[in-house]
Amino acid sequence: MTTHLPPHGQNFDPWLDSYAARAATLSVSEVRALFSVVSRPEVVSLAGGMPFVSALPHEVLNQSYENMMAKRGNAAIQYSGGQGDATLREQIREIMALEGISSSVDDLVITTGSQHGLELLSGLFLNPGDVVLAEGPSYLGALGIFRHYEAQIEHVYTDENGMSPEALAESIENLKRQGKTIKFLYLVPNFANPSGVTLSAERRAPILELCRKNHILVVEDNPYGLLYFNEPVPKALRSMDEEGVVYLGSFSKIMAPGFRVGYVLAPPAIRDKMVLAQESALLCPSAFTQMLISEFLANTDWKGQINTFRGVYKERKDAALQAMHDFLPNLQTTRPDGGFYLWITLPEGVDSKAMLPLAVKELVAYTPGTAFFGDGTGQRNLRICYSFPTPENIRVGIKRLANVINLQTELLDTFSHKES
Amino acid sequence: MIPESKLGSKLKVQILAGGISHERDISLKSARRVADALAEIGVTTVIREPDFDLLKNIQTDKPDVIWPVLHGATGEDGSLRDILAMTGVPFVGATGDSARLAWDKPTAKALVAREGIQTPASIALPKEAFKELDVDSVLAAVTNHLSMPVVVKPARSGSAHGVTIVEDAKHLSRALVDAYVYCDVVLIEKYVAGTELAITVINLGAGEIALPPVEIEPVDGRFGFNERYTAGETNYFVPARLEQNVIKRACDMAIKAHEVLGLRHLSRIDVIVDEQGVPWFLEANVVPGLTEISLVPQAIHAAGNSLGEVYYSLVETAFRSR
Numbered sequence: 001m002t003t004h005l006p007p008h009g010q011n012f013d014p015w016l017d018s019y020a021a022r023a024a025t026l027s028v029s030e031v032r033a034l035f036s037v038v039s040r041p042e043v044v045s046l047a048g049g050m051p052f053v054s055a056l057p058h059e060v061l062n063q064s065y066e067n068m069m070a071k072r073g074n075a076a077i078q079y080s081g082g083q084g085d086a087t088l089r090e091q092i093r094e095i096m097a098l099e100g101i102s103s104s105v106d107d108l109v110i111t112t113g114s115q116h117g118l119e120l121l122s123g124l125f126l127n128p129g130d131v132v133l134a135e136g137p138s139y140l141g142a143l144g145i146f147r148h149y150e151a152q153i154e155h156v157y158t159d160e161n162g163m164s165p166e167a168l169a170e171s172i173e174n175l176k177r178q179g180k181t182i183k184f185l186y187l188v189p190n191f192a193n194p195s196g197v198t199l200s201a202e203r204r205a206p207i208l209e210l211c212r213k214n215h216i217l218v219v220e221d222n223p224y225g226l227l228y229f230n231e232p233v234p235k236a237l238r239s240m241d242e243e244g245v246v247y248l249g250s251f252s253k254i255m256a257p258g259f260r261v262g263y264v265l266a267p268p269a270i271r272d273k274m275v276l277a278q279e280s281a282l283l284c285p286s287a288f289t290q291m292l293i294s295e296f297l298a299n300t301d302w303k304g305q306i307n308t309f310r311g312v313y314k315e316r317k318d319a320a321l322q323a324m325h326d327f328l329p330n331l332q333t334t335r336p337d338g339g340f341y342l343w344i345t346l347p348e349g350v351d352s353k354a355m356l357p358l359a360v361k362e363l364v365a366y367t368p369g370t371a372f373f374g375d376g377t378g379q380r381n382l383r384i385c386y387s388f389p390t391p392e393n394i395r396v397g398i399k400r401l402a403n404v405i406n407l408q409t410e411l412l413d414t415f416s417h418k419e420s
Numbered sequence: 421m422i423p424e425s426k427l428g429s430k431l432k433v434q435i436l437a438g439g440i441s442h443e444r445d446i447s448l449k450s451a452r453r454v455a456d457a458l459a460e461i462g463v464t465t466v467i468r469e470p471d472f473d474l475l476k477n478i479q480t481d482k483p484d485v486i487w488p489v490l491h492g493a494t495g496e497d498g499s500l501r502d503i504l505a506m507t508g509v510p511f512v513g514a515t516g517d518s519a520r521l522a523w524d525k526p527t528a529k530a531l532v533a534r535e536g537i538q539t540p541a542s543i544a545l546p547k548e549a550f551k552e553l554d555v556d557s558v559l560a561a562v563t564n565h566l567s568m569p570v571v572v573k574p575a576r577s578g579s580a581h582g583v584t585i586v587e588d589a590k591h592l593s594r595a596l597v598d599a600y601v602y603c604d605v606v607l608i609e610k611y612v613a614g615t616e617l618a619i620t621v622i623n624l625g626a627g628e629i630a631l632p633p634v635e636i637e638p639v640d641g642r643f644g645f646n647e648r649y650t651a652g653e654t655n656y657f658v659p660a661r662l663e664q665n666v667i668k669r670a671c672d673m674a675i676k677a678h679e680v681l682g683l684r685h686l687s688r689i690d691v692i693v694d695e696q697g698v699p700w701f702l703e704a705n706v707v708p709g710l711t712e713i714s715l716v717p718q719a720i721h722a723a724g725n726s727l728g729e730v731y732y733s734l735v736e737t738a739f740r741s742r
Contacts, residue, residue: 010718
C-alpha cells in the first residue's frame, strides 16, 4: 500500500548527519527519565550521590559572602586567571596535606568541579580506542566522559580492599598483547563511588609500581577521603609519586556541590596543558565561588565542618546497615568506613535495572549496577546512597526496597525456569 | 457560553503536570510546551504538580480551565479527573469514567471491538493468574492461540515502557517479567505487521475530527522509549505514505474509537494498517504526549494550524462544556 512519497520524513534533527562520531555516545535514557520522580517527596531516593548540604550553616556562608564582597568584591565578579585563584590554591595545599600530599601551589589548577578536571584531562590524553583502566565497578560520571572520548574502558577486579594489583598486572599484560594503548588508570581510592571500599595501604605501592613500569598515568580521584568515620585513609597515591599521578580533589563533598569548585594537582607539563585547555574551554573557572570558598576556609572552622559531615554520614551509614540487617539480611553489602555508598549484591537472576520501574512504583529509587560498568555488567548489583535522606527515611526506603526485591524474586521464580 | 466578564480576555489555564508515574519526565516536558504555545497567544498559564496542595492551588490560582497533562497513573486512570470534576472547574480531556476505561488497554480493546472496530487478538493476564495456574500450560496455550510474533505490554502504561515484541515463544516469559514491573496485568497481543499510524482526534465543539495521521518509521524498526524521545531516531511522515482511501478508513476508525471511549476533546489513537490496507486499533491515549517531538503537535502543524490556537480552542471547548 506504500506509495512513492518523499523517502525521508521529518526526524526532528536536521543536523543528524553532521554530528561528530563521539556524539553517538549521548542519548536519552529510560532510566534517567524514571529518576525524574525522585524529586517528589513521597519517593525515598537512595539514588543520587547528594551531600547533605543542610549540615552547612547558611549563616556561616552568609558571613563568608559578606566578608568576600567587602574585601574582594570587584575581583570576585570579574574574569580571573585560567589556573584559578592563587589564595585558594594556597589553602588547598593545606587540605591536601591532611592526606600526606605536599606540592607547589603552581602545580594546582582550579576547575569547575573535579568532573571538569577529569573532562580536561580526558580531552588531553584520550584518542578513540585508547584504554582506560578502572575499578570494577567505577564512578559513572567518569565512565561517561571516557565513553564520550570513545575510549575503551577495561575494569580490573576489585574486592573489599580495592583494586587487586595482581589483576591489574594481568589486565595490563593482556591489553599489551592485544596491542592496545593504555592511557590511564582511573581510581577512586577512598570510599569509592559506588562500592564504598578503600584501596588498602598495602596495595597502593604495587599499583603505582606497575603503572610506572608500564608508563600508565594514574588518575587519583579523591572526593571522599576526608569523610572517614573512624580512621583516616591511607596516604594518597600522589604523596608517593609526583610524576606519575594526577590528583583530583573537590569541595563538592566537604562543602557543597553548588559551588562547582574542584582542583587538579598535576605534574608541571600536564598542568600547563590543562591551564591552556581550561582557558580555551571556559576562559576561567568562577572567581566568585572560588573566592567565597577561600573566605570560608580562611575564617571558619572548616575542619570542624568536615567533622560535622562525618558525624551526619556515619549516623546514616549505620541506619542503612541496620535496615539492611533487618529487612534484607541475606543480601551481601559492603560496609564502608566513610563516604556515601553501599554496594549491594542481589539474589541470583535479579536484574537491578529491569527492577527499577517496580521500585519507582513502590516509591523508592536506587542506581542500577550497570551504570557503574562500561561493559554492560553489574546487573546483579545496585548502589544505595545514604548521604541525603534522614536515617528514618533510609529505613523506610530500604524496607520498600526489600519489598520490591521480594516481589521481583517471586516473579522471577514463577517464570525463570521457562527462559531458555 | 463564555461569560460576559471573560469576553475579550483570555481564559486562565492551570496545567497539571509531573506526578508520580514512570512518565513524569515526559509529562513535565509536555506541560512546558503547552504553556509555551498558549503563552505565544497571550494566555496566562500556571504549571502545578498534582500533589498535597492540589485543591489549595486550584482555590488560589482560580483557573477558568484545568488541563491535566499527566501521563500515566492518576493522570490517565480517571482518579484525578474525578477529583477535578468535584471542584467544578472545567478540564480538558476525558472524564474520569472514560479515562478509566480507555487507559486500561484490554478494556479499551474490548469496548471498541464490540462496536465492530478491528483490533488484534489478545489476552490479558494478571500476575496473580500465574500463581494459581500452571505457567507452562498457560504460556503454551497463549502461544498456540495467538501464534508468534506477539506484542507484550503492560495493560496500563505509556511511552512504550515495558513493551516487547516477542518473535520466539521461548522469550515470552522474559517479556512478561519486563512488563509486570510496570503493571500487575499484562496484555499479550497478536503482532500485526504494517504501517504504524498515530491519529489525533480533536473536538473543538463542532464534533470529532481526525487530524492528518502521522506515519511512524523508527530507524531501527522499533518505536520504543528512546525512539520516541530522541530526535533523529524515528522518521515521521505526514501525510502518511498510504493511499487516500486507506488513510480515510483509518481516520474514520480513530474517530469511532474516540467516540466509543468517550474521550471528549482530545485523544491519540494508535493504529496499524496491515498490508491489505486494513486499519487495526492498538490503543487510545487519553493524555497524548505534547513534547516538541510528540505526535499530536506534528498532526496539528500538518493540518495547517498553530499549536497555541488549537490548544486554546481545546481550552475554550472545555470551558463551554462545563
